């Protein structure tokens with residue numbers, strides 16, 4: 001392989017976007033991927049029924065950060081975009097022994113429709129009154145990196161934090177709310193408090209300024225045929241010979257300043273003076289030991305959690321009516337269940353499954369709950385079904401069940417993450433032309449990864465001879 005090519009390690013969405021952007025700019029990327037397929041965590045295996053697609057990893061992307069949506073359109077997938085159900089937006093939280101409906105207009109921690117909030121039983125009256133304390137409490141210290149759980153409890157009280165704020169916010173990251181950094185996971189709330197002194201006040205100031213919903217767009221969107229159509233479309237746009245699957249990189253060495261040698265499991269060596277490493281941080285850490293021990297140590301300290309998705313397809317006639325009325329539920333951790341929540345996939349995205357089929361996707365594991373995964377797939381599916389029966393009254397026999405396991409796959413942006421990423425970036429001064437990208441650093445969602453892949457390509461095109469970077 002030519003020494004002037006840009007080497008991209010890992011063909012998850014980040015590496016694919018990076019290679020795609022490099023190829024668009026006329027460069028010659030070489031994309032090395034350990035598995036025999038591209039896409040990384042984006043994986044949409046087909047079920048045994050015609051038109052039934054499971055999502056093993058992500059099942060949708062947010063459009064408030066438009067990078068993933070824009071990419072889908074750029075790749076010609078606009079016709080396959082699916083919006084969430086316009087009317088059946090119900091979400092529940094399982095707390096105090098039963099499912100309770102989120103009131104309309106509740107945006108994570110702030111009600112925008114006060115009457116609906118007051119009428120709801122998501123928390124009791126003392127907790128509602130305590131939540132309003134957010135209006136009056138002083139703001140926290142300007143640069144204090146605080147956990148999501150501590151922030152929610154400080155501003156809204158422990159009961160609201162535990163009952164519904166933590167389950168939603170920590171659920172997105174499969175994380176422990178008492179460890180996840182607010183600044184790194186929900187920087188918008190961190191900023192709201194700094195700027196307005198109160199989240200509710202900030203929300204009030206923003207209401208009326210929100211752009212009207214665009215027809216054909218919803219906050220979450222997905223693709224008919226599964227999200228893998230996005231990563232497959234990226235791979236299909238790459239010049240022949242770009243992607244090398246089954247190419248596990250075992251080590252990376254800096255042969256001379258700004259000159260790298262990647263050694264593959266088969267013994268082959270690939271050299272380049274620009275390398276984009278879009279591998280998870282724990283995989284990068286040992287590779288960087290000889291290049292920047294300081295960066296390697298920091299990379300090794302990024303915590304990753306193990307998770308699992310368990311998807312169950314049912315005859316729609318056999319599931320309780322509520323499953324056709326909303327997007328799913330989250331669970332108050334005090335309820336001590338195996339699952340942390342469930343998405344009613346077939347209701348959330350109509351047209352995603354064959355007619356007459358209901359699809360429910362449950363989440364298990366995550367930081368602090370990983371022992372729930374210490375069992376066989378059959379046992380895990382059994383525990384999930386027992387939770388679904390107890391929580392949602394779903395007792396029917398599934399037509400098909402898929403368990404997907406993601407060991408050490410979810411980066412935990414715990415308190416101090418932001419500062420750690422800064423230290424990794426600084427340590428890469430010793431590694432000209434080496435760029436670290438992907439979900440481990442500045443955002444785990446698909447739009448964040450698309451942004452990171454694009455920035456990595458820009459950096460790789462511009463940095464030959466200059467310091468390395470985290471993007």
Ligand SMILES: Cc1cc2nc3c(=O)[nH]c(=O)nc-3n(C[C@H](O)[C@H](O)[C@H](O)COP(=O)(O)OP(=O)(O)OC[C@H]3O[C@@H](n4cnc5c(N)ncnc54)[C@H](O)[C@@H]3O)c2cc1C
Pocket residue numbers: 009010011012013014015032033034035038039040041042056057058059060061062247248249250278279280283307308309406409410437438439440444445446447449
């Ligand atoms: C269960 C689950 C549900 C999620 N749900 C959502 C969601 O609904 N919406 C959303 O926006 N985000 C979601 N996410 C997050 C999102 O899917 C990921 O953050 C994102 O896909 C990560 O992309 P990446 O390219 O950074 O990394 P990865 O997808 O991890 O890609 C890294 C690639 O590197 C390869 N690799 C590893 N080691 C080597 C090596 N030594 N040599 C060569 N290649 C190697 C891997 O095989 C992999 O292909 C979810 C994640 C999980 C796990």
